[in-house]
Amino acid sequence: xxxxxxxxxxxxxxxxxxxxxxxxxxxxxxxxxxxxxxxxxxxxxxxxxxxxxxxxxxxxxxxxxxxxxxxxxxxxxxxxxxxxxxxxxxxxxxxxxxxxxxxxxxxxxxxxxxxxxxxxxxxxxxxxxxxxxxxxxxxxxxxxxxxxxxxxxxxxxxxxxxxxxxxxxxxxxxxxxxxxxxxxxxxxxxxxxxxxxxxxxxxxx
Numbered sequence: 001x002x003x004x005x006x007x008x009x010x011x012x013x014x015x016x017x018x019x020x021x022x023x024x025x026x027x028x029x030x031x032x033x034x035x036x037x038x039x040x041x042x043x044x045x046x047x048x049x050x051x052x053x054x055x056x057x058x059x060x061x062x063x064x065x066x067x068x069x070x071x072x073x074x075x076x077x078x079x080x081x082x083x084x085x086x087x088x089x090x091x092x093x094x095x096x097x098x099x100x101x102x103x104x105x106x107x108x109x110x111x112x113x114x115x116x117x118x119x120x121x122x123x124x125x126x127x128x129x130x131x132x133x134x135x136x137x138x139x140x141x142x143x144x145x146x147x148x149x150x151x152x153x154x155x156x157x158x159x160x161x162x163x164x165x166x167x168x169x170x171x172x173x174x175x176x177x178x179x180x181x182x183x184x185x186x187x188x189x190x191x192x193x194x195x196x197x198x199x200x201x202x203x204x205x
Contacts, residue, residue, distance in 0.1 A: 003057050005070040009123075011053060012074045012081075015046040016120050019081045019088075023116060023179070026091040027109050036092045043085040050078045066193075073193035077123075080182040080189070084116075087175045087182075094175070097168040104151060105172060108144040112176045112183070115141065119186045128194050134187040141180035148173035 022039040025031045054075045057063065063071055098105075115137050122130040152170050155161040161169075185200075192198055 003053055003060070005057070005063065005067045008050070008053055008057055008074050009070060011046070011050050012077055013120070013124060015043065015050060015078065015081055016123070018043055018046060019085050020113075020116060020120065022085045022088040023113060026088040027095060027106075031092070033089075033092050033096065036089055040085050040089050043082060047078055047082040051075065054078075066196075069193050069196060073189040076189045077186050080185045084179050084182050087179050091172050091175045094168040094171045097165055099165060102148075102169060104144060104148045105169060105176075108141065108148060108173060108176050111137075111141055111144060112179050115180065116183050119183050119190070122187065122190050126190075126194050128191050131187040131190040131194075135184050138180050138184045141177060145173050145177040145180075 018039060022036055022043065025036045025039065054071050058071055061067070095105075115134055118130055118137075119134050121127065122134060149170055152161070152166040152173075156163055156166045188198075188200055
């Protein structure tokens with residue numbers, strides 16, 4: 001089996017696009033849970049295929065320097081992408097309980113999606129600067145999540161919303177916040193891939 005580092009990167013990019021589709025579908029009202037579960041199955045298949053491809057590449061090529069970093073980064077990104085797809089399914093399960101459109105949730109979703117798309121661009125273009133911006137932008141996601149939680153609690157206390165729906169809102173918000181964390185990890189993997197720098201415990205680098 002012939003396989004190159006470019007092949008592995010291409011597989012990861014294709015999986016990332018599929019995950020983007022699942023994320024978008026998670027908040028589309030006319031999309032059924034079964035639709036997103038079908039995408040999740042495809043993502044899970046990709047997850048296994050990429051892991052297998054990376055293992056074969058490492059065994060057959062014994063890569064060094066950047067080629068080795070590509071293999072390591074893609075394997076780590078692969079796990080982050082699979083988790084984002086899982087979170088997207090959870091979002092769909094809870095968002096189905098919404099009786100209204102909530103501005104803060106919409107804002108949080110758009111912010112998360114935008115940052116995810118920037119991470120894909122950074123990966124495609126080997127753009128360390130953009131990957132760094134993705135990491136910094138995560139604080140905006142955290143801030144909106146805090147606002148959602150605070151507003152939901154206030155609305156419960158004021159009797160403006162049913163407890164079950166408020167809990168669904170908070171769970172969707174938390175899932176989006178977790179996706180934000182996975183996006184940050186992907187951006188860190190991109191920086192490692194391109195520069196060799198491991199900034200996971202040195203965010204100021």
